[in-house]
Amino acid sequence: MSEMHQESTGSGDSIDLSQFYQIFFEEAGENLDLMEQMLLNLKLEEADDEELNGIFRCAHSVKGGAATFGFADVAELTHQMESLLDKLRRHELQPNSQMVDVLLESADASRGLLARHQAGGTGESPPTADLVHRISVLASGGSLAPSQAPAVVQVAQSISSQKELPMPSSSMSMAIEKPSVQGLRSLEIRIGPLDKPEQADAVLELFRDIAGLGKIVASASDQEDVRVFAVETTSSNDDLLDLFEFHVSRALVSIQVAKDSGTSAPAGYGFFDVPDTHVEPVSYADDPPPGAPLAPLPGFGIFDGSPGAPVARDAEGSAQASALSGTKVTPATAGAKAVVPAAQAEAATIRVAISKVDQLINLVGELVITQAMLAQNSRALDPAVYQQMLVGLADLDRNTRDLQESVMSIRMIPMSIVFSRFPRMLRDLAGKLGKKVEFVTQGEATELDKGLVEKITDPLTHLVRNSCDHGIEMPADRLAAGKPEIGTITLSAAHQGGSIVIEVRDDGRGMSREKILSKARERGLDVSDQMTDSEVWQLIFAPGFSTADVVTDVSGRGVGMDVVKRNITALNGTVEIDSAEGFGMKVSVRLPLTLAIMDGMSVGIGNEVYLLPLSSVIESFQVDESAVNTVGQGAQLVKVREEYMPVIEMEKLFQVPRFNSDKCNGIMVVIEADGSRVALLVDELLGQQQVVVKNLESNYRKVPNVSGATILGDGKVALILDTAALVRRSRH
């Protein structure tokens, strides 16, 4: 009979669960992220059922998957979280911040455990015993007090000894494969007398749900109102009692060492065994046939007489099959029969290697260049004769642009990816500092190149930390200053022309001009009282500059702002600060949308073509020689609308040979970078075009005043000017 079963299930029972691991890891990660987000948004006093249910469902899903795929440690931890959340959603307990804290920590720990499994079980496994204990204390209605520390240690010991479960195997036999654990004890647990003996059956579920708790090997009862379980476990009596307390009163439970500890059931039965108690939990037959021919497989049941229930059942087969279910199945290729998966909701996104996308972007870049070349060469053609071809070229032009835009958008990801990490960080930080902070985000949907997103995360983290640590005052100080007790930190992102502007604002104490100036003098920096505010604020970007009175472990060590500035400048971006003492501070970071394509203005110098990033071009004009003044050491200044600015003669700077002196017709292009402007003297303005930026350093070497190169429509290479470097140059 059992063989028949085995054959009839065919290839289906030889399934390698590991093929689902990856999808489970991703799903669990998403669930944990979602849970964290919902926990952070949870209003403790007025938590609505929908939120609590949502949080519960996240933990529930992770637990279900972890248990199914054999990640016992994750299942254990999430099971605890789930039990606490279950009580919350049933309103048996009122959520409090201790619970949120411990659940957040547990979510982190679960991530750690999952990451370890994902890496093949290498690396330190984060300790979870303490968390498990804290959750169970909270779930039983207690609160966490320091005095409970010894209990934590005890639990940690008893549970950590079981941490060494084997890696998930391809079948659900994790409970069975457990190696002989040290300190395994056979116990007899007696629960009762109870009015409703079924209550005690919840204990069975504990043993089934909590991997590593031990197993129930037999159960019997001599009295109607008492349940007796024989249990093999490594947990201490206290731990067991703690757990049982969720279901039955502690006073009703007695634990004894089993008289005959040698009669433990042989391995081969897992947690699913439903003991032969006289409560039949599996069949709801109104009229159960004598002899119980329906004895079902452990862990499932069919309602007798329910719609769709089979008429005849094979009781013997099921009993034998249950023994089979514990046998280890060997991975084999499952028969690939016709599968018709339905359209799946999650198929809305695909994961692609970034190198493939970059390759695509490169190819489109080449296409753009070829197209530009064709466009340029076709200009000389007579439209009357080559009408067809010119129409085709115009179409090519349009399609190329559209293609380029679409391809570039693949790399664009919303800023919410970056923003989402801050609420948690700020919550922890504010808690540590004893401050009250509200975090507001704006423009999360603003998209930015993935490469930039990765690089901007650290500088932004630093800025947000600074705002919380140095900006926002302590609640009492805020009240004294007539401000609302809760400080606000706002993080916003918006597109502005070809750039994205990210702002970190706080309504804290702002910066003191005097303090910065005196600190700067202390450090021997060249400052004067006549400096404008924006120049003063720029001083904090000097290496090692900090005005923090107290160096905390959060920030204020004087490293950072210069690094922030350097990182952002390296991305072709700029940082601006605005501050009013007592009212707060605003740091604006302006970045190009992408590093791969740039809107450029091409200028001619001699016979060479150079490109300026359009985002830094302010204006261009033809200048009278009279407006240019030469000051000391041959430096030149030009007066534009009552404002003097330095002039850089590009021809001299790059030593471009000039054969035709007529070409010098005094055209100046004003560029802005780092908050200053300079006028570049060029020979001609050639036009505005989108160019594909090629890295010069990786193809050649670093060249001063040049940030990159591009290939023009006619196939010539043109250098892209480093505006920030040019502005810096003019200062010296």
Place this chain on the structure above:
Amino acid sequence: MTRILAVDDSPSMRKMVAFTLSGAGYQVVEAVDGLDAYEKAVGQTFDLVLTDQNMPRLDGLGLTRKLREHPQFKTVPILMLTTESSDLMKQAGRAAGATGWLVKPFDPTRLLEVIKKVIC
């Protein structure tokens, strides 16, 4: 060919179930929650519905009740996959019209065994 509607909001569980069943020669249609399942179920024939209990929008009990109201699904076996194996849950499942239940976690072998019992 035996057609099974597999309902679970967790992609990994759904994939595991679908893979197991299709490997055993069943034709599987997946649904991501109760409402999705109901929409997919109506107008098609299924020999079995396997549903998770805890799902957004419409849970397993709700789906079972809805399906039982539909003439087409009066007698189609509905198995609930659940981690909640309390008696209360079972009573609720029975009252909703479920044919049986299977406790999670389960392994593919167990799943196939149980299905064999229901689909004769």
